[in-house]
Amino acid sequence: MISFENSRAIRQRQDYAETIARERIRPQARYYDEYDHEHELPWDFVNFMWQVARKDLESLHPGKSFPDEPFMLLIHVNEMIAWGDIGFYMCLPWPALGGSAIKATGTEEQKEHLKEKFQADSPTWTSMALTESHCGSDSSAIRTTAVRDGDSWVLNGEKLFVTTAKTSMLDSDGLMVVWATTDPSKRASAIKPFLVDAKNPGVKITKLEKKLGLRASDTAVVILEDCRIPLKNILGGMESTGFKGAMATFDAARPSVAAAGLGVARATLDLLKEHLDLNGIRIRYGVPRNLLTSIERDIIDMEAQLRAAWLLVVRAAWLIDRHRPNTIESSMCKVKAGEVVTKITQKGVELMGPLGYSRRLLFEKWMRDGKIIDVFEGTGQINRLVIARRILGYSSRELK
Amino acid sequence: MYSFEPTEEQKIIISAARKLALKEFRDRMRDADETGRHHPSWVEAGWELGLLPASIPERYGGFGDHSAMTWVLAAEELAWGDMTAALVLTAPNLVALPILYCGTEEQKTEFLPVYCTDRYAHGSAALMEPHFGFNPYELKTTAHRNNGSYVLTGLKCNVPFAAESEWLLVYASLDGQSQAFLVSKDSPGLSIGEREPNMGINALPLYSVELKECSIPATQRLGGDAGCDFALLHNSSRVALSALAVGVARAAYEYALEYAKQRKAFGEAIAQRQSIAFTLAEMAIEIDAARMLVWEAAWRLDQGRDATKEAQYAMNFTGDMALMVADRAVQILGGYGYVRDHPVELWLRNARGCGVLEGIAIV
Secondary structure (H helix, E strand, C coil): CCECCCCHHHHHHHHHHHHHHHHHHHHHHCHHHCHHHCCCCCHHHHHHHHHHHHHHCHHHCCCCCCCCCHHHHHHHHHHHHHHHCHHHHHCCCCCHHHHHHHHHHCCHHHHHHHHHHCCCCCCCCEEEECCECCECCCHHHCCCEEEEECCEEEEEEEEEEEECHHHHHCCCCCEEEEEEECCCCCCHHHEEEEEEECCCCCEEEEEECCCCCCCCCCEEEEEEEEEEEEHHHECCCCCCCHHHHHHHHHHHHHHHHHHHHHHHHHHHHHHHHHHHHHCCCCCCCCCCHHHCCHHHHHHHHHHHHHHHHHHHHHHHHHHHHCCCCCHHHHHHHHHHHHHHHHHHHHHHHHHHCHHHHCCCCCHHHHHHHHHHHHCCCCCHHHHHHHHHHHHHCCCCCCCC | CCECCCCHHHHHHHHHHHHHHHHHHHHHHHHHHHHCCCCHHHHHHHHCCCCCHHHCCHHHCCCCCCCHHHHHHHHHHHHHHCHHHHHHHHCCHHHHHHHHHHCCHHHHHHHHHHHHCCCCCCCCEECCCCCCCCCCCCCCCEEEEECCEEEEEEEEEEEECCCCCCEEEEEEEECCEEEEEEEECCCCCEEEEEECCCCCCCCCCEEEEEEEEEEEEHHHECCHHHCCCHHHHHHHHHHHHHHHHHHHHHHHHHHHHHHHHHCEECCEEHHHCHHHHHHHHHHHHHHHHHHHHHHHHHHHHHHCCCCHHHHHHHHHHHHHHHHHHHHHHHHHHCHHHHCCCCCHHHHHHHHHHHCCCCCCCCC
16 A cells, blocks of 8 residues: 655654754755864764664664665665765764665675674774776776785775775774676676774875865775785675676665755755745745745745655665665666765755855855765766666667 | 555556557547547547546446546646547546536436446536636636526637536636636536637647627526635646647657667667757656646645645646657658658647646646
């Protein structure tokens, strides 16, 4: 039976996340965005999340799992934390993309290793190193090598745009999932993920990117120089599903970041409506569209777009929780969310005029932050390609 | 808990509606559009689905309970076959469902059994008015109480089956509030005008209707003295149109997709070019997104919750979406899209109606 009623258990955790977002995140959002404070970690928030909140928000805790609908809980928490601030969301000490890859494709020992890391006393992060300077979307073209040498793998190469690389490797005793090719003459089939511990020699963080937004979160260049790791650190063991595993990880990551993006869009709309309210502007619903004022039309259309995008995210989460195929639905919600958050945040600046453009308020920040949703975890174009191939029944050769 | 899974019963209805749409609607829609006449099988075979009797409780002659969700699921399939056929087949809803939602016991007992026989019975409702700035909440057609009667005056347009129906549900402003009145075709002061010429949905007979001091017994006000919840009916109507929009869009999308796979240019299918492939991907995303909004609004109607916002979201979104999808379908077919040998130009004309034609369908 079709239903749009969220479960009570999720709503309760959502309320809790809202309190955190309102009280511990939003008031600090501006500080960590300013150039002077870029790459500073909001440690009070991070410690609070690690020591207190994540126990109650099971979605962030690898040891706990919300029984029936873990992913549905996750998207609701993500959306709410990002409503507070998406930079803070990016700083959450939780398994994140690297952790999902380990959970999805790791051996029992590797999963246990991840769990131990996240039971430590101090906050821990995982990161994922895939992109290189010459390839982003075309990740099967990576050149970082993994050469077997006795009981070890030796990794060499340079990785770009590694989210929380610094926090996982330098600020904590975390983990990095590094993608490398075991045979540069082959493409996708030779690409495998490897686990690199924080203390492992041969990992250098050489540059922290200065970004348009998400400035609380570090995005780094990582150089692997004769980085020697144990043989067993190939993710998923010697029979690793490798590249396909990475793609499966993205299926789940896409709704997750789409949800966060829509948190930013909702933050914009909420504040916009607060300002309209203060100025005595009321939005009329039920009236034919051609009779609405321009501002009513904008607001209602943005609300409709936001709701539609959100429901696509909810649908993808619903499929993931039921272990049903969700590639196309996950890509769809990611495309839609990227587009919606971009448009809503840009419109927010327009409607607020000089106040929207000012760094005294958060509208301009949300516009800068929101843009990332259409860029990372597969650009809007790559996700369109994923969808197009599926609906047309085309291989990657037939539709390039 | 959220769920996106229709019930088993709904799945059976979806599949039956799709079969009907394919067998009876698709091949006949072009001829119907050209001649302006719907095919008799649309109502004959269509009525066998039993959708309306299945929405009416046993005590009024039906065999089920009303569900806006079931209706939108069926409506999408029917409109996927042909939007006009869907409007023809569901026109009886225009009288039956407002009575079911808001009618007095007497009105239910009198009118609902008419729609529970094994033969299609016409239904008609008059909401739209032919002037700029038409607003369902500020109707120019007025009703005023005169002893035991209501007297209606005004001009209506796009009234489906006005000439064929025994009863019209006429919406008019009573003391500034939109209300509905059951007007018999024979009422003095009621005159049915010419067929309305429109851009699309040509096979649905739409008429202009004029009411000149048309007097009806007070008992024929929908809901009696208490009146009706107009917003509920209006929302339900918007949800219906939205569901039809999703169906039309899906038809256009599927057709364009197949065409793009067949059509060769520069040595390969045009669908193998990203400009076409991405266009199709975006169409698919928007259709799915729109459907979510329609479902949520229908779900709220079934929950008895206010659906004003959700119905507006659905109406705005699906109206834009259907137009965008149908337009792109024409674009993908190029010159073939513009000629009437292919159905996409028809879908474009019909799709434009979705965000505009308030009150010609209801779930």
